[in-house]
Amino acid sequence: GDSVTQMEGPVTLSEEAFLTINCTYTATGYPSLFWYVQYPGEGLQLLLKATKADDKGSNKGFEATYRKETTSFHLEKGSVQVSDSAVYFCALSRLLSNDYKLSFGAGTTVTVRA
Amino acid sequence: EAQVTQNPRYLITVTGKKLTVTCSQNMNHEYMSWYRQDPGLGLRQIYYSMNVEVTDKGDVPEGYKVSRKEKRNFPLILESPSPNQTSLYFCASSLWGAYTDTQYFGPGTRLTVL
Numbered sequence: 296g297d298s299v300t301q302m303e304g305p306v307t308l309s310e311e312a313f314l315t316i317n318c319t320y321t322a323t324g325y326p327s328l329f330w331y332v333q334y335p336g337e338g339l340q341l342l343l344k345a346t347k348a349d350d351k352g353s354n355k356g357f358e359a360t361y362r363k364e365t366t367s368f369h370l371e372k373g374s375v376q377v378s379d380s381a382v383y384f385c386a387l388s389r390l391l392s393n394d395y396k397l398s399f400g401a402g403t404t405v406t407v408r409a
Numbered sequence: 410e411a412q413v414t415q416n417p418r419y420l421i422t423v424t425g426k427k428l429t430v431t432c433s434q435n436m437n438h439e440y441m442s443w444y445r446q447d448p449g450l451g452l453r454q455i456y457y458s459m460n461v462e463v464t465d466k467g468d469v470p471e472g473y474k475v476s477r478k479e480k481r482n483f484p485l486i487l488e489s490p491s492p493n494q495t496s497l498y499f500c501a502s503s504l505w506g507a508y509t510d511t512q513y514f515g516p517g518t519r520l521t522v523l
Contacts, residue, residue: 299451327509338413338499338514339452346509384451388508394459395508397442399452 297322301385301400308375308407316370316403318359318385326389328352328361328368333382333402342370342383375407411436413515415500421521422490430485430518432500440503440510441483442467443475445496446517452499458483490522 302317320326327346331339343352348363357372368385385400413434422428434441442457444467454467458477472494474486483502487494498518503510 329511331512331514336516338516339501339512340514341511344509344511388510390508394457394465397454397508397512399444401449401451 297326297387297389297396297398299385299387299398299400301383301403303401303403305404305406308405310377310407310409311374312407314370314372314375314379314405316383316385316405318368318370318400320366320368320385320387320398322366322387322389322398324389325363326387328359329386329388330357330359330368330370331384331386331399333384335381339384375405377407377409380405380407411513413500413502413513415498415515415518417518418516419519421523423523424491425489428487428490428520430487430498430500430520432483432485432515433481434483434500434502434513435481436502436504436513437480438502438504438513439480440505441477442501442512443473443483443485444499444501445469446499447496455485455498490520492522494520495522496520 298321329344330342332342333339343354345352345361351360382402388397443455444452456475458464500515501512
């Protein structure tokens, strides 16, 4: 079955540090890939997405590239801020015969210290 | 404001006492779903609905019921809650239910079953 594996946290960084969160997936066909972010006390919201191989999603300084050859979608940000402290979820969505399947990773908690 | 609302946000109840968590969206989305979030497990889908009067089981449907009588509402019903249903619940919606769609999440309902 489909699965998403992301690096375990928690991750603690200093402001302006470089952030990478690894995400790999297992799925047949051509899934769409997503990163969702959950700020404290809130629901998840889309951070970025990529719908085909080699696409790069970007938003708020975050980037991720859909690598089909390595089945990966790693999230990166060059200079984090305290406001980036959140839980980050990698997810994939795959088309089925008459609907689709959405699978989430376990989430990675990121804390950025001033 | 476009949003997904859930009520209540917090609920403490006892084993066996029926409860309903409401979910409503004002974006005219076709697709709605329910997830539970548990530490280390990420989000797991409970039920989903592609449109009115059409619902289907997700990955963890046991102990839950749903209905979709109107496009905007998708309540989650626990007929006889048990302690293993203590969790954080999220309702989500998307425009068409296409596998490239962005999911819009509600703020979450934290349920404790004693």
